[in-house]
Amino acid sequence: MDAVTNVPVPVNEPVKGYAPGSPERESLRRRIAELEGDKHELVQTIGGRKRLAGGAAFDVVQPHDHGHVLGTCAQATPEDVADAVAAAKEASPAWREMPFDERAAVFLRAADLMAGRHRDTLNAATILGQSKSVQQAEIDAACELIDFLRFNVHYARRILAEQPNSVPGTWNRMDYRPLDGFVVAITPFNFTAIAGNLPSAPALMGNTVVWKPTPTQQLAAHYTMEVFEEAGLPPGVINLVTGDGQAVSEVALADPGFGGLHFTGSTATFKFLWRRTAENLDRYASYPRIVGETGGKDFVVAHASADREKLLAGLVRGAFEYQGQKCSAASRAYLPRSLWESGLRDELADLTRTVKYGDVTDLSVFGGAVIDARAFAKHKKLLDGVEADNDLDVLVGGHCDDSVGYFVEPTVLVSGDPAHTAFATEYFGPILAVHVYDDAAYGDILELVDRTSPYALTGAVFADDRAAVQQAHQALRFAAGNFYVNDKPTGSIVSQQPFGGSRGSGTNDKAGSMFNLLRWASPRSIKETFDAPTAIGYPHMG
Numbered sequence: 001m002d003a004v005t006n007v008p009v010p011v012n013e014p015v016k017g018y019a020p021g022s023p024e025r026e027s028l029r030r031r032i033a034e035l036e037g038d039k040h041e042l043v044q045t046i047g048g049r050k051r052l053a054g055g056a057a058f059d060v061v062q063p064h065d066h067g068h069v070l071g072t073c074a075q076a077t078p079e080d081v082a083d084a085v086a087a088a089k090e091a092s093p094a095w096r097e098m099p100f101d102e103r104a105a106v107f108l109r110a111a112d113l114m115a116g117r118h119r120d121t122l123n124a125a126t127i128l129g130q131s132k133s134v135q136q137a138e139i140d141a142a143c144e145l146i147d148f149l150r151f152n153v154h155y156a157r158r159i160l161a162e163q164p165n166s167v168p169g170t171w172n173r174m175d176y177r178p179l180d181g182f183v184v185a186i187t188p189f190n191f192t193a194i195a196g197n198l199p200s201a202p203a204l205m206g207n208t209v210v211w212k213p214t215p216t217q218q219l220a221a222h223y224t225m226e227v228f229e230e231a232g233l234p235p236g237v238i239n240l241v242t243g244d245g246q247a248v249s250e251v252a253l254a255d256p257g258f259g260g261l262h263f264t265g266s267t268a269t270f271k272f273l274w275r276r277t278a279e280n281l282d283r284y285a286s287y288p289r290i291v292g293e294t295g296g297k298d299f300v301v302a303h304a305s306a307d308r309e310k311l312l313a314g315l316v317r318g319a320f321e322y323q324g325q326k327c328s329a330a331s332r333a334y335l336p337r338s339l340w341e342s343g344l345r346d347e348l349a350d351l352t353r354t355v356k357y358g359d360v361t362d363l364s365v366f367g368g369a370v371i372d373a374r375a376f377a378k379h380k381k382l383l384d385g386v387e388a389d390n391d392l393d394v395l396v397g398g399h400c401d402d403s404v405g406y407f408v409e410p411t412v413l414v415s416g417d418p419a420h421t422a423f424a425t426e427y428f429g430p431i432l433a434v435h436v437y438d439d440a441a442y443g444d445i446l447e448l449v450d451r452t453s454p455y456a457l458t459g460a461v462f463a464d465d466r467a468a469v470q471q472a473h474q475a476l477r478f479a480a481g482n483f484y485v486n487d488k489p490t491g492s493i494v495s496q497q498p499f500g501g502s503r504g505s506g507t508n509d510k511a512g513s514m515f516n517l518l519r520w521a522s523p524r525s526i527k528e529t530f531d532a533p534t535a536i537g538y539p540h541m542g
């Protein structure tokens, strides 16, 4: 039980610009060169001890220059995962009994280290390992991760302060215990911030964690773990295991002490993990909490009253920043014929052609490569098939090349068939599918947007006509967990737009908010009576 103290009031971490000649650009450049020159041994951290996983070794490379190896990593074996589970269990009693303020101080300190001395390292690792431009690395590996850590402390304190009423003669209290079991955090490649938040949010609430980042995000995950430790995280609170996760689902999800899953990644993987949990239900001591944020097929709908320049910038930034590899990326657009035929078509093609992908260590590029050979192959197959598809036209882009890095051109596909799979399938790359509709069919188009894809993550409407905005608000109420008006559907900020979607997009527990943190607490209600009755009779008994 914790004393109620004030925690520091958080503000969003300011985004640095890295303009040519700026001191932050030079400092980052130096750190990129240092990390590029190192050959990292990407070890596990189990009970505070470092060791390479016992399974098959693999290289972690730069996606934009796949011949350049950043480090060696290895697949976790069942024994590695069993050790991580044992370490999480062993660390649990001391960690959960530690006062909240002491736990919070670890993560606040980590946030300050990330904002200062280690900012360049996390940004450089994210640029090199995940092929992010400097802007995309800065908003993720620096700002969003720092915001998660600071705001989570603030929200957790608000949860602890939420207490029941007490009437004269009694004192009612709520004890926000952690879950009665360890948490497994399984994290995606595309956000260093998400990878750091998924293990640290349950840990802040007093849980101990087995964390499995994805191999392609391992370099930044490695440094994130080092910062947590430097900030004073006790051994065993977060245990990092490496590899593809097979041993995690076999061993950790089958353990009787499994208390919760904090997942972000594809819908298919989440469904697999949920099924695995269901299969093991009879083994568990408690019902595990399952939190998963998954895929999207995020839309932009423009009304005929939309401002075309804002719409264009929203489409191109929304679809092509980070090579379309944000779960929030605009990947289907519904545009009115009046705008399309009066210039929007050519303007969209021209603006898309200005988007340059290349080696992101050249800080002037807009973006880099897709994450790995598997993602590249998926995009190549899709683009190779477009020519033979009578229902799809390429407006711009359509090529890919993996001779040096896994590069896919920013591509706009146009289809007259709004039921085409291009409007329903998450490709997770720089591909935007466009459908042009007759202006008068705006209401029908909103209905179509709502029912076309199985996902409901993000979406945007562009309109200057207020009635059109209101119509979209209503018609698309369940089509997106994050809805934007006259803005791109990406770039949510912790504390400003709590993030998450429903339907096929996840459990919508809103990362970086009180709602998410509540999932990692198991409240105990305590009633104390100061002068308890000594008789058993009631007035009605006479």
Ligand SMILES: NC(=O)c1ccc[n+]([C@@H]2O[C@H](COP(=O)([O-])OP(=O)(O)OC[C@H]3O[C@@H](n4cnc5c(N)ncnc54)[C@H](O)[C@@H]3O)[C@@H](O)[C@H]2O)c1
Residues within 6 Å of the ligand: 186, 187, 188, 189, 190, 191, 194, 212, 213, 214, 215, 243, 244, 245, 246, 248, 249, 264, 265, 266, 267, 268, 269, 270, 272, 293, 294, 295, 296, 326, 327, 328, 426, 428, 457, 499, 500, 501, 505, 506
């Ligand atoms: N909704 C959100 O907030 C959000 C945020 C980021 C990414 N995403 C989604 O994530 C996906 C992209 O990320 P990804 O490619 O890393 O996803 P992914 O599903 O391939 O992998 C996610 C994690 O699951 C692990 N994994 C895969 N199979 C596993 C198994 N059998 N057992 C245990 N672990 C296993 C991976 O190693 C990785 O750590 C996209 O679908 C994107 O939309 C969603």
Ligand SMILES: N[C@@H](CCC=O)C(=O)O
Residues within 6 Å of the ligand: 190, 191, 325, 326, 327, 328, 489, 490, 491, 492, 493, 499
């Ligand atoms: N929070 C990020 C999305 C994270 C998913 O990949 C955004 O809003 O763009």
